[in-house]
Amino acid sequence: MKISLKKKILDKNEECSLQNSAFFADNNTFCVNVISSPGSGKTTILSRTIGDLKDRLKIGVIEGDIRTDTDAKKIRSTGAAAVQIETKGACHLSAEQVTGALGAIGAADLDIVFVENVGNLVCPSAFDLGEQARTVVLSLPEGDDKPIKYPGTFAGADVLLINKMDLADVVDFDLDRVINHISTLKPDIQIFQVSAKTGEGMDAWYDWLMKRADANQPKED
Amino acid sequence: MKISLKKKILDKNEECSLQNSAFFADNNTFCVNVISSPGSGKTTILSRTIGDLKDRLKIGVIEGDIRTDTDAKKIRSTGAAAVQIETKGACHLSAEQVTGALGAIGAADLDIVFVENVGNLVCPSAFDLGEQARTVVLSLPEGDDKPIKYPGTFAGADVLLINKMDLADVVDFDLDRVINHISTLKPDIQIFQVSAKTGEGMDAWYDWLMKRADANQPKED
Numbered sequence: 466m467k468i469s470l471k472k473k474i475l476d477k478n479e480e481c482s483l484q485n486s487a488f489f490a491d492n493n494t495f496c497v498n499v500i501s502s503p504g505s506g507k508t509t510i511l512s513r514t515i516g517d518l519k520d521r522l523k524i525g526v527i528e529g530d531i532r533t534d535t536d537a538k539k540i541r542s543t544g545a546a547a548v549q550i551e552t553k554g555a556c557h558l559s560a561e562q563v564t565g566a567l568g569a570i571g572a573a574d575l576d577i578v579f580v581e582n583v584g585n586l587v588c589p590s591a592f593d594l595g596e597q598a599r600t601v602v603l604s605l606p607e608g609d610d611k612p613i614k615y616p617g618t619f620a621g622a623d624v625l626l627i628n629k630m631d632l633a634d635v636v637d638f639d640l641d642r643v644i645n646h647i648s649t650l651k652p653d654i655q656i657f658q659v660s661a662k663t664g665e666g667m668d669a670w671y672d673w674l675m676k677r678a679d680a681n682q683p684k685e686d
Numbered sequence: 687m688k689i690s691l692k693k694k695i696l697d698k699n700e701e702c703s704l705q706n707s708a709f710f711a712d713n714n715t716f717c718v719n720v721i722s723s724p725g726s727g728k729t730t731i732l733s734r735t736i737g738d739l740k741d742r743l744k745i746g747v748i749e750g751d752i753r754t755d756t757d758a759k760k761i762r763s764t765g766a767a768a769v770q771i772e773t774k775g776a777c778h779l780s781a782e783q784v785t786g787a788l789g790a791i792g793a794a795d796l797d798i799v800f801v802e803n804v805g806n807l808v809c810p811s812a813f814d815l816g817e818q819a820r821t822v823v824l825s826l827p828e829g830d831d832k833p834i835k836y837p838g839t840f841a842g843a844d845v846l847l848i849n850k851m852d853l854a855d856v857v858d859f860d861l862d863r864v865i866n867h868i869s870t871l872k873p874d875i876q877i878f879q880v881s882a883k884t885g886e887g888m889d890a891w892y893d894w895l896m897k898r899a900d901a902n903q904p905k906e907d
Contacts, residue, residue, distance in 0.1 A: 502723045502724045502725060502805070502828075503723045503807045503828055503829075503832055503835070503836065504723060504825075504827060504828025504829045504832060530835055531808065531835060531836055531837070531838070532834070532835055532836070532837055533831075533834050533835050535831060535834065535835070554808075554812075554838060556777065556806070556808040556809050583808065584723070584807065584835070584836075585777070585806060585807070585808050585809075586724045586805065586806070587752065587775075587777040587804065587806050587809070588777050588806075588808070588809065591775075604725075604827065606725060606825065606827035606828075606850065606853070607723075607724055607725025607827075608724075608725045610754075610756060611724055611725060613753070613754050613756065614724070614751050614752060614753055614754050614756070614805070615724065615752055615753070615805075616752070616753055617752070617775060629827065632827070632853075632856060632857070635853060635856055636853070
């Protein structure tokens with residue numbers, strides 16, 4: 466008799482990530498992991514998205530920050546549920562931290578759960594949280610060289626939101642350079658040019674979100 | 687007879703950091719570790735600083751990036767020596783990597799070595815490179831909440847450069863909020879408000895650099 470010992474030993478993050486993934490599938494909840502540099506506008510994007518879609522989708526947010534609950538407070542001011550995770554110095558959220566927040570946020574009853582990761586363009590991309598989609602935000606003042614310098618993060622994304630388009634006239638940013646480079650890193654990435662401040666371009670992002678959240682619902686016969 | 691076993695066991699980073707520190711002291715080289723989010727303007731600040739001070743100080747740069755040598759090329763275009771370290775995914779430079787670059791850059795003959803760390807407001811602050819001073823850059827578009835959200839990085843800095851002051855009229859940024867909060871985190875921090883793009887405010891930063899580089903030189907009798 467041969468006994469196979471090939472079973473993969475999962476680390477704690479992989480284990481919790483699979484658990485989260487199963488939870489989202491069971492509850493028809495669409496989970497989006499949002500990653501970017503500090504200050505690219507993640508919280509402003511999510512606040513505006515929640516405000517504009519609140520009559521159509523039930524949305525909640527899991528906030529990751531080194532310190533403070535200021536982002537969760539901003540999200541709660543929109544009326545949405547938000548849970549703050551303080552990482553106390555850690556540079557990314559873990560799948561286990563997300564597992565722990567799902568109950569508090571009432572994720573089973575939501576259409577979309579956004580996980581706003583710690584502001585960091587490097588570390589969060591190496592940790593799967595069990596999400597169905599990953600969105601990277603790049604804001605114009607950060608510069609058009611970021612996909613070249615941080616390729617792993619951009620190659621792992623399903624959506625790129627190019628934010629702060631309202632600053633296009635005052636900062637140097639070559640949109641074509643970014644779009645061309647991204648298309649070599651991740652040919653099927655969805656790119657939306659937006660300003661969360663003015664609302665410019667947000668509708669296309671909303672359409673994508675609604676389509677994906679809808680595809681997540683059980684099909685009627 | 688009592689034998690003391692209290693000798694601290696140093697990890698590799700501490701060991702190399704002490705070695706770098708001794709090297710800088712022996713060679714009267716002033717080393718500044720520059721930390722910030724991606725896109726806050728570190729390379730532009732260093733390029734302008736080198737251009738403006740090249741007749742007064744010999745400056746070299748050790749560049750840390752996940753990928754590419756674009757920043758080192760920009761620095762070399764100023765005429766200064768630059769060594770690129772590609773971290774291949776790692777989120778910060780290590781003291782050992784800096785040790786390895788000191789020869790290539792001719793650090794023993796320089797007045798100032800800048801180490802431009804990987805763009806990341808979290809991880810680099812936990813790794814001492816043996817530098818004599820640490821500068822954090824915060825650019826206006828990143829927002830005035832960053833010292834509150836990333837306190838460890840700001841509390842560990844000797845200098846805060848508030849960059850992209852040329853965007854003061856087009857982005858929301860409460861300077862007083864930042865200065866007040868920083869003064870509780872690190873009361874003796876030096877704060878300079880600059881625009882590396884226009885040159886605004888750079889002279890005060892140069893004065894600080896020249897004083898510190900000068901204090902590093904052996905005293906004449």
